[in-house]
Every structure is written in structure tokens, then in C-alpha cells.
Amino acid sequence: MSRKMLDIAIEEIKEQDKYINEINKLIKDKNLKYHIVTYGCQMNVHDSEKLAGMLETMGYTETTEQSDADLILFNTCCVRENAELRVYGNVGALYPYKQRNPNLIIGICGCMMQQDEVATVITKKFPFVDLIFGTHNLHHFPKLLLQAMDAQQTVVEILDEQGRIVEDVPIKRDLGVSAWTTIMYGCNNYCTYCIVPYVRGRERSRKPSDILDEIRRLADEGYKELTLLGQNVNSYGKDLDIDYYFPNLLRDVNKIDGIERIRFMTSHPKDLTKDLIMAMAESEKVCEHLHLPIQSGSNRILKLMNRRYTREDYLELVNDIRREIPHIAITTDIIVGFPGETEEDFADTLDIVKKVRYDSAFTFMYSIRTGTPAAKMDEQIDQKIKKERLQMLMELQGQISKEINEKFMGSTVDVLVEGLSKNRDDMYTGRNRQNKLVNFMAEHDVTGKIVEVKITQSKTWTLEGIMV
Ligand code: SF4
Structure with a gap:
């Protein structure tokens, strides 16, 4: 980061600290409570930890009951249609709370807000929502909340451009033994079914020193297990102006005293290098588990998905990994019913599942995400066929998972x-x-x-x- 950018980032933190202090004075002795509802992936869960960290620094305390809250935040996800529909339903259900307590603040944030028109739909449909913001300005939350406390209309701030990475946002982690650390933001891959690159922006890696300092602090706080997070951690470092990549980071994290287990997710198969496999094999704290999304077993569908590997590449990669780390558990993500998926394509997916023998798999029916290339593809698959394929896949995977787990008996x-x-x-x-x-x-x-x-x-x- 250049000196100028560093100065701007420091100014940004100072500015937000000022708003946090102002809110702190405003709500002092009022015993106000917050409740956050999180949808989607672990990146979102970790963002919610940051929102909670900021709120607790302001003086709010957490409540598990929406009905008891003075501030309700929905941290949304746009990766699947179902999650979006649930958000609309659940926001609508908050209206009675707002009628009962006009001082209740309702906020909606997260990647669903980065999509065109969503904020407009929400402000029209649910005018009682006080605050809407996107993923690129999460760190502006204190300023926006202060504005919302005083505003007659919904406060909306959605930045189209990803900003600088802002460090030192307070984080409220769940008390426990495991912590998450985001090592990079965004994704450059543009898989044709996926909305993430449009809403989370291009890949931006955090500086190694910031990540390692954070992990040392976590070790001092007593966390034993760490999960390094990113949409595609295997690309870590490609945007930095030093020669430092994900295998370097893994080896350095492995040296930190106190951390006993290291995990990471998610890995794009096309970016999983031999050096990374060696770093995993050599670093005794890196756990024997790899989440490696295949998405489809058909080369034709993989091409339509723009995944940039073939089933043969993938199988070779799995062999390489198992040769170096024999007892590794491999899990995956699979989409059934991608546009144009034939019976033959689906048979290829079942076949690769049998060949790899995953420990478990997250399986999904393809759902249209407006704004992605796949949404405009012909030959969208009938819902009934998608359901049948999903059922077959889940049964097969269930059988394999059961057989793998049986091997643990007596160990x-x-x-x-x-x-x-x-x-x-x-x-x-x-x-x-x-x-x-x-x-x-x-x-x-x-x-x-x-x-x-x-x-x-x-x-x-x-x-x-x-x-x-
Ligand atoms: S790698 Fe593909 S599926 Fe994963 S976040 Fe990026 S675009 Fe989406």
C-alpha cells in the first residue's frame, strides 16, 4: 500500500472511531440491544462478527431475541435465490416490531444490496427500513448508523467500487476455540452462474504482516484453530507487489506459537499448485481436509460454467493431493441442473463423485442469478428434473460418506x-x-x-x- 493510501486508510479508521464515540455517548445508560441475522457463507458470518464488534464498541449488547432488540441487522447473501426470498419475507415480518417500537432501527446490508435495483425495491416495499448499505462500505457502518438514528427516510449507501481494505475494524468473535481470518476479498473468476465477482469486486489480498499480526493476537487470546477465508484463497498474493503467495502464507502461519490447527477455504481447483500441496503436506498444523469445489463432472458443463479445468485435470489434482497427504478428507460443492445439462452430463457428475469418493458434498440445484451469463442461457432445466437429479446425487453421496465414516470404527x-x-x-x-x-x-x-x-x-x- 502506498503512503498516500495508508494515510487515507488511517483517516478512515479515525473518522469511524469518531462516530463510534458519538453513538457511545448518545446511547449511554440506555441498555440498548442488537440482533444480527446472517445469511450465506462464512465470509458473511465473519462480516457479521465485524458488525457485532463495532456495535459492542458503541455500547450495544447482543440479544438472541428479535422482539427484544433495539437494532436489527440483516446481513444478506445473493448467491442463491432462496436466501434472497427469505430476506424479503423476514424483513416484512419485522413491521409489527417497528409499530410497537418506533425507535427500533432496522438495517439491511451484505451482497444482496450490491445488486441493481434491490435497494430501490426494499425502500419502496418496506419504507420502515432505516438503513441499507453494501459490502464495500461495511466499515462505514458507524457513520451510517448515526445518520439513520436521526433520519426521516431510509439511509442508503452502496458503493459500486470496491474500496481499500480497511484494517483494525473491531471484531466480536464467538467465544470458543476457532477463529476465522479473511485473507482476501473478491473474486476474478467469473464462473457463469455466480454473482460474487459482481457484488464482492475484484480480488484484493490483505498484506501478509496484517494477517500474521492478527493471527498472533488470536493465538494470544487462546484460539487454537484458525480458518483462512477468501472466495479463492489459492489466488492470494497475486495482486500484491511482492512475491508472496498462499503457500508462503500457510508456511508462515504454521510457525505461529499457540495456533494448533490451520484450515482454509475456498480453493479453486485451477489455482491449486504443486507448491501449495507441498506447503500443506509439510506444515504439520494444516489439517488434512480440503474443500475443492468440482461443480460438475461433465467437461461440456464445466466449460459452460467457465471453470477452466476439465474432469481429467481435477482427477489428476486429487491424485497428486492424495499421494502427498494420504488421509486427507476431500469435500466439494456440486450444482445439478445447470442450463443445458443432459442425462449424460449428469451421469458424468455421478461418475466423478464415485471416482473421487468425497467425504461430503454441498449439493445445490442451479438457480438463476440475474446479471450472470448463465441466467441468459437457453435450455434452462425443468425444476422437477433438477429435484430428481439432486435426490440421486444426495443418495449416492450419503452412501459414500457412510462408508468412509465406517472406516473410523475402532480408531x-x-x-x-x-x-x-x-x-x-x-x-x-x-x-x-x-x-x-x-x-x-x-x-x-x-x-x-x-x-x-x-x-x-x-x-x-x-x-x-x-x-x-
Ligand atoms: S470462483 Fe467462481 S464460484 Fe467461486 S466466488 Fe469466484 S466466480 Fe463465484
């Missing part, structure tokens, strides 16, 4: 313990290095520790055992 695995299980309060829960959820019995509280668990039962999506 002992290291589990980083998150706490008591939500479904069984006589059991603790955590993940092994391959990211499998393990529920187990323990005689005393082992939350936050890495313990050895002997697996006594395997299910399709979880393992069960006893601490040894």
Missing part, C-alpha cells in the same frame, strides 16, 4: 473440543483434523482442549466415541 482420533453437544447434553462435541464432527463421552469438562477419542459408532455425517 482413535484427535478432537478439538467445542463444548457440549447441542443435541445431546451428556456428550461433548468437536472436530477431528479431517473436519468430521465427533460426539463423545468425557468424565470432565474438556472444552477448548485437544483430546483423543476412540470411535465406537459411525453415522453418515458424524462419529461417536469415548474419550481415552
Whole structure:
């Protein structure tokens, strides 16, 4: 970053600090509460941690009940149509709260707001919404909130251009053992079904020193596991003016004392280099789990999707990875019913799932995202066919996941313990290095520790055992 840009970024932080202090004075002793609803991916969840961090610095406290809140924020996602429809329904349902408490502030942010017309539709349909802002100006939230507190109309600020990366935004992380760190923003790939590059902008990498400082602080705070986040972490560093890429970052994070496990997501197969595989294999803290979206097993559909690899490339990559890291768990994302997908194309997808034998897969029916090339493609697939294909795929993947988990029976695995299980309060829960959820019995509280668990039962999506 040039000196001038650095100065602007510092000014930006100081300005937001000023608004945070003003709000702090305004709401002092009022015991105001906030509630954030987050849709979509982990990048969004992490953005919500930043919003929560800013709100708590202003003096708000969190409530789990919308009905109890003085400020409700919806952090939206536009990747799937369903999530968007839910937002409209859920915002509409807030009207009675606003009638009951006219001082309630309702805000909507996130990538759905970056799409053309969405803010206009919301202001017309739901005039009681106080504040709308996009992903590129999340750090302006204190200023916008202060404006909304005093405004008669909806305050709207959506920047078309991605801004500088603003560091040092307060973050309220969930108390626990695992933390997320965003290492880069945006995506340059333009997969034809995906809206992300249009709403999150071009790839921008954070400076290595900023990332490493943040991770050292997290280690000092007691976090043991770290997930490095980006739309395509494998491109990290390509936009920096130094020779420093994702494998360099992984090796440096691996050296930080206190951090015991490193994960990352998401990886585009076309950018996963041999050097990265070696960095994963050599860095003992990098967990044996890789999320590697395939999206389709058909070369024809992969081309239409603009994924820029073939099924053969992908299979070779999986072989290379398994050769260096034999026990790695591989998970994926798959879309069924992409425009023009024939029975033969879908059979190729089932075939690659059988060949790779994923540990698990996030499977989706293709849904039109206005503004993307695939939305205009002919031969959109009938919903009934999409549902049938999804069902077949889920059944196949379920069977494979079950068979893979059965192999853990009788083995002992290291589990980083998150706490008591939500479904069984006589059991603790955590993940092994391959990211499998393990529920187990323990005689005393082992939350936050890495313990050895002997697996006594395997299910399709979880393992069960006893601490040894
Ligand atoms: S890599 Fe493709 S699917 Fe992933 S965020 Fe970028 S454009 Fe979307």
C-alpha cells in the first residue's frame, strides 16, 4: 500500500472511531440491544462478527431475541435465490416490531444490496427500513448508523467500487476455540452462474504482516484453530507487489506459537499448485481436509460454467493431493441442473463423485442469478428434473460418506473440543483434523482442549466415541 493510501486508510479508521464515540455517548445508560441475522457463507458470518464488534464498541449488547432488540441487522447473501426470498419475507415480518417500537432501527446490508435495483425495491416495499448499505462500505457502518438514528427516510449507501481494505475494524468473535481470518476479498473468476465477482469486486489480498499480526493476537487470546477465508484463497498474493503467495502464507502461519490447527477455504481447483500441496503436506498444523469445489463432472458443463479445468485435470489434482497427504478428507460443492445439462452430463457428475469418493458434498440445484451469463442461457432445466437429479446425487453421496465414516470404527482420533453437544447434553462435541464432527463421552469438562477419542459408532455425517 502506498503512503498516500495508508494515510487515507488511517483517516478512515479515525473518522469511524469518531462516530463510534458519538453513538457511545448518545446511547449511554440506555441498555440498548442488537440482533444480527446472517445469511450465506462464512465470509458473511465473519462480516457479521465485524458488525457485532463495532456495535459492542458503541455500547450495544447482543440479544438472541428479535422482539427484544433495539437494532436489527440483516446481513444478506445473493448467491442463491432462496436466501434472497427469505430476506424479503423476514424483513416484512419485522413491521409489527417497528409499530410497537418506533425507535427500533432496522438495517439491511451484505451482497444482496450490491445488486441493481434491490435497494430501490426494499425502500419502496418496506419504507420502515432505516438503513441499507453494501459490502464495500461495511466499515462505514458507524457513520451510517448515526445518520439513520436521526433520519426521516431510509439511509442508503452502496458503493459500486470496491474500496481499500480497511484494517483494525473491531471484531466480536464467538467465544470458543476457532477463529476465522479473511485473507482476501473478491473474486476474478467469473464462473457463469455466480454473482460474487459482481457484488464482492475484484480480488484484493490483505498484506501478509496484517494477517500474521492478527493471527498472533488470536493465538494470544487462546484460539487454537484458525480458518483462512477468501472466495479463492489459492489466488492470494497475486495482486500484491511482492512475491508472496498462499503457500508462503500457510508456511508462515504454521510457525505461529499457540495456533494448533490451520484450515482454509475456498480453493479453486485451477489455482491449486504443486507448491501449495507441498506447503500443506509439510506444515504439520494444516489439517488434512480440503474443500475443492468440482461443480460438475461433465467437461461440456464445466466449460459452460467457465471453470477452466476439465474432469481429467481435477482427477489428476486429487491424485497428486492424495499421494502427498494420504488421509486427507476431500469435500466439494456440486450444482445439478445447470442450463443445458443432459442425462449424460449428469451421469458424468455421478461418475466423478464415485471416482473421487468425497467425504461430503454441498449439493445445490442451479438457480438463476440475474446479471450472470448463465441466467441468459437457453435450455434452462425443468425444476422437477433438477429435484430428481439432486435426490440421486444426495443418495449416492450419503452412501459414500457412510462408508468412509465406517472406516473410523475402532480408531482413535484427535478432537478439538467445542463444548457440549447441542443435541445431546451428556456428550461433548468437536472436530477431528479431517473436519468430521465427533460426539463423545468425557468424565470432565474438556472444552477448548485437544483430546483423543476412540470411535465406537459411525453415522453418515458424524462419529461417536469415548474419550481415552
Ligand atoms: S470462483 Fe467462481 S464460484 Fe467461486 S466466488 Fe469466484 S466466480 Fe463465484
